[in-house]
Amino acid sequence: MHYVVFVKQVPDTSVVKLDPVTNTLDRSSAPSIINPYDSHAVEEAVRLKNKYGGKVTVISMGPPMAVDVIKKCIELGADDGVLISDRAFAGSDTLATSYALTQALRKVSEKEPVDVIFAGKQAIDGDTAQVGPGVARRLSMPVLAQVIHVESFSAEKKVIRVHRKIEDGVEIVESKLPVLITVEKEINDLTYAPLPNMIKAAKYKPLIWSVNDIEVDRDQLGLKGSPTVVGKIFAPPKQSGGQKVTGTADEVVKTVMDKLVNVHGLFTGGGVS
Amino acid sequence: MAEKFDVIVVGAGPAGSAAAHTLAKAGLNVIMFERGEYPGSKNVMGGVIYRHQLQEIVPDFLESAPLERPIVQQNFWMMDEKSVFQMGYKGLEWAEAPHNNFTVLRAKFDQWFAGKAVEQGALLINETVVTEAIVEDGKVIGVRTDRPNGDVYADVVILADGVNSLLAKQLGFHKELKPSEVALAVMQVINLPAEKIEDRFNLEPNQGATIELFGDSTKGLLGTSFIYTNKESISIGVGTLLSGLMENRMKPYELLETLKQHPVVRKLIQGGEPKEYLAHLIPEGGYHSIPKLVDHGVMVVGDAAQLVNGIHREGSNLAMASGRMAAETVIMAKQVNDFSANILDAYRTNLMNSFVGQDLKKYKDAAHTLDRNPVYFKEYIPMMNRAASEMFTVDGVSKWDKQKKVMGMVQEKGTISTIRDLYRAWKVMK
Numbered sequence: 001m002h003y004v005v006f007v008k009q010v011p012d013t014s015v016v017k018l019d020p021v022t023n024t025l026d027r028s029s030a031p032s033i034i035n036p037y038d039s040h041a042v043e044e045a046v047r048l049k050n051k052y053g054g055k056v057t058v059i060s061m062g063p064p065m066a067v068d069v070i071k072k073c074i075e076l077g078a079d080d081g082v083l084i085s086d087r088a089f090a091g092s093d094t095l096a097t098s099y100a101l102t103q104a105l106r107k108v109s110e111k112e113p114v115d116v117i118f119a120g121k122q123a124i125d126g127d128t129a130q131v132g133p134g135v136a137r138r139l140s141m142p143v144l145a146q147v148i149h150v151e152s153f154s155a156e157k158k159v160i161r162v163h164r165k166i167e168d169g170v171e172i173v174e175s176k177l178p179v180l181i182t183v184e185k186e187i188n189d190l191t192y193a194p195l196p197n198m199i200k201a202a203k204y205k206p207l208i209w210s211v212n213d214i215e216v217d218r219d220q221l222g223l224k225g226s227p228t229v230v231g232k233i234f235a236p237p238k239q240s241g242g243q244k245v246t247g248t249a250d251e252v253v254k255t256v257m258d259k260l261v262n263v264h265g266l267f268t269g270g271g272v273s
Numbered sequence: 274m275a276e277k278f279d280v281i282v283v284g285a286g287p288a289g290s291a292a293a294h295t296l297a298k299a300g301l302n303v304i305m306f307e308r309g310e311y312p313g314s315k316n317v318m319g320g321v322i323y324r325h326q327l328q329e330i331v332p333d334f335l336e337s338a339p340l341e342r343p344i345v346q347q348n349f350w351m352m353d354e355k356s357v358f359q360m361g362y363k364g365l366e367w368a369e370a371p372h373n374n375f376t377v378l379r380a381k382f383d384q385w386f387a388g389k390a391v392e393q394g395a396l397l398i399n400e401t402v403v404t405e406a407i408v409e410d411g412k413v414i415g416v417r418t419d420r421p422n423g424d425v426y427a428d429v430v431i432l433a434d435g436v437n438s439l440l441a442k443q444l445g446f447h448k449e450l451k452p453s454e455v456a457l458a459v460m461q462v463i464n465l466p467a468e469k470i471e472d473r474f475n476l477e478p479n480q481g482a483t484i485e486l487f488g489d490s491t492k493g494l495l496g497t498s499f500i501y502t503n504k505e506s507i508s509i510g511v512g513t514l515l516s517g518l519m520e521n522r523m524k525p526y527e528l529l530e531t532l533k534q535h536p537v538v539r540k541l542i543q544g545g546e547p548k549e550y551l552a553h554l555i556p557e558g559g560y561h562s563i564p565k566l567v568d569h570g571v572m573v574v575g576d577a578a579q580l581v582n583g584i585h586r587e588g589s590n591l592a593m594a595s596g597r598m599a600a601e602t603v604i605m606a607k608q609v610n611d612f613s614a615n616i617l618d619a620y621r622t623n624l625m626n627s628f629v630g631q632d633l634k635k636y637k638d639a640a641h642t643l644d645r646n647p648v649y650f651k652e653y654i655p656m657m658n659r660a661a662s663e664m665f666t667v668d669g670v671s672k673w674d675k676q677k678k679v680m681g682m683v684q685e686k687g688t689i690s691t692i693r694d695l696y697r698a699w700k701v702m703k
Contacts, residue, residue, distance in 0.1 A: 195422050
């Protein structure tokens with residue numbers, strides 16, 4: 001079995017600031033981290049590997065400093081990692097990014113065919129959730145998005161059965177391999193990496209591929225290959241502070257219920273009987 | 274099978290990184306552990322790094338080290354409630370390379386310094402706590418970490434795990450630290466535009482100043498406060514002996530707030546935006562508190578060895594020097610393949626014969642004397658302020674009479690006891 005995981009280095013959006021002039025992320029204001037969804041994708045791939053054997057390879061696209069996320073994945077138990085890094089990729093939108101990653105994946109699978117591709121549900125900086133499914137489409141491969149549990153996996157029959165989070169419930173789906181899976185964080189809890197993994201990661205030198213190392217049509221890369229147009233960027237309006245309700249517990253509950261029922265119309269929509 | 278290295282360094286502060294850098298450069302196989310998310314993430318220091326010791330380890334540090342400002346002016350302020358007696362030296366020779374010392378922010382500096390050791394080939398393992406030393410037949414042969422399969426072995430373990438060195442304690446090198454042996458320092462980094470800092474401290478761009486404050490800034494407790502200029506921020510902090518805080522039921526952050534409001538300090542930081550709040554223990558026991566430094570397969574460096582010169586607020590340079598000397602001893606021991614206490618003891622000898630040991634010896638009784646005799650902070654500093662005020666106030670009284678008044682202050686305190694106090698102070702500082 002060969003598992004490939006796509007990972008992305010992102011600014012820690014829990015601390016990042018917006019540039020007040022351009023409304024874009026001020027990347028210097030926050031440390032770079034592995035996209036949190038992606039670390040769970042790596043964890044899941046490593047768990048499958050530990051159970052059914054095989055190998056986990058991670059692929060990332062980004063500036064040279066993104067080698068740090070590859071090393072992070074080695075800590076989490078991945079066996080190998082490749083970073084594709086080149087100025088030719090700069091400015092890529094999700095379409096161009098999925099193209100570049102697909103071409104890198106094709107090269108990786110030349111050596112060893114890929115059975116399952118994992119990715120995080122979305123990246124916390126762009127929140128698009130498009131790149132994973134985009135790669136699957138390019139490879140004409142089924143995609144199972146927002147997976148919260150792998151119920152069963154058969155290496156011989158080459159089938160996987162998973163639970164997907166959907167709007168009002170859970171969908172249990174089975175797919176043939178190869179398949180692309182995007183994961184939610186609840187799929188697993190990250191393991192505290194064993195020391196030998198930490199040592200391996202500290203020593204690890206990820207492969208870095210430039211645009212010349214993979215077979216690409218340059219017109220589909222970077223700004224040229226990106227049809228997305230950003231119309232406008234604005235910071236969300238600041239929420240004004242609400243009304244503060246004070247008093248004893250009973251008074252507070254009464255005031256709040258009164259507001260909910262009489263002002264906001266709770267129980268009038270017929271949703272609750 | 275757990276891996277074996279030549280050397281394990283516990284802690285990636287200035288002492289640990291100095292050791293790892295020196296060892297890796299000499300071709301030894303080194304692994305360095307840091308419990309924080311990255312080196313410097315858990316470290317606190319007012320922020321003065323000395324050029325000489327750093328240059329001995331990283332000769333071209335000026336090109337890449339995240340230095341804030343070279344210090345050209347060092348001030349000493351003897352504070353009373355509404356006044357301050359100032360001394361200081363400003364030397365523009367320090368504005369030119371090679372400089373004397375620099376302000377730094379530890380979170381950036383430690384990361385850089387550890388990165389330099391990694392460039393030399395040391396392995397840095399972050400977010401990993403070393404829980405104990407592995408001892409076999411009376412020899413330290415490795416360490417245990419808090420990670421699964423967390424054991425790792427080495428010929429020598431260098432303990433650079435900071436002031437409250439848990440490993441040195443486990444090995445019985447020192448007992449639980451006494452409150453009179455450590456200072457609790459709290460500090461704040463306050464953002465201010467560079468031009469404001471330069472105007473307020475009378476500096477050119479890329480020049481820095483330090484102020485050490487004594488007296489009212491610690492409400493008479495034994496300790497000092499400091500104000501250092503960074504590029505676009507000011508570090509301000511208060512450090513006092515833990516024992517003093519306990520006896521007087523004072524809270525360190527209250528001392529810091531009071532200092533920030535002090536009428537002669539307030540304007541320096543006015544309008545700044547508080548960015549970080551930090552607190553840390555600083556070893557202040559000096560010479561008498563230095564623990565056992567060496568045993569079979571193990572050495573202690575930096576704060577873990579209590580190597581801080583409180584009188585001259587030097588610590589990072591002693592840390593770096595000790596880390597380097599420990600490493601040099603290991604390199605020598607490696608040549609004879611003998612890591613017994615006998616051989617490693619060369620580190621202790623070298624350290625005690627160097628400026629580190631000599632300086633700590635020079636001031637071995639200073640802190641204790643000042644601590645046992647609160648008059649220095651509580652009475653002489655205010656007296657100095659009153660005397661200056663008297664001499665400089667023009668009110669028609671002749672200078673002869675003013676001198677008499679000043680001498681009167683001394684007589685009020687008792688001439689003999691004043692002379693005795695001053696002699697005692699001179700003796701411990703000489």
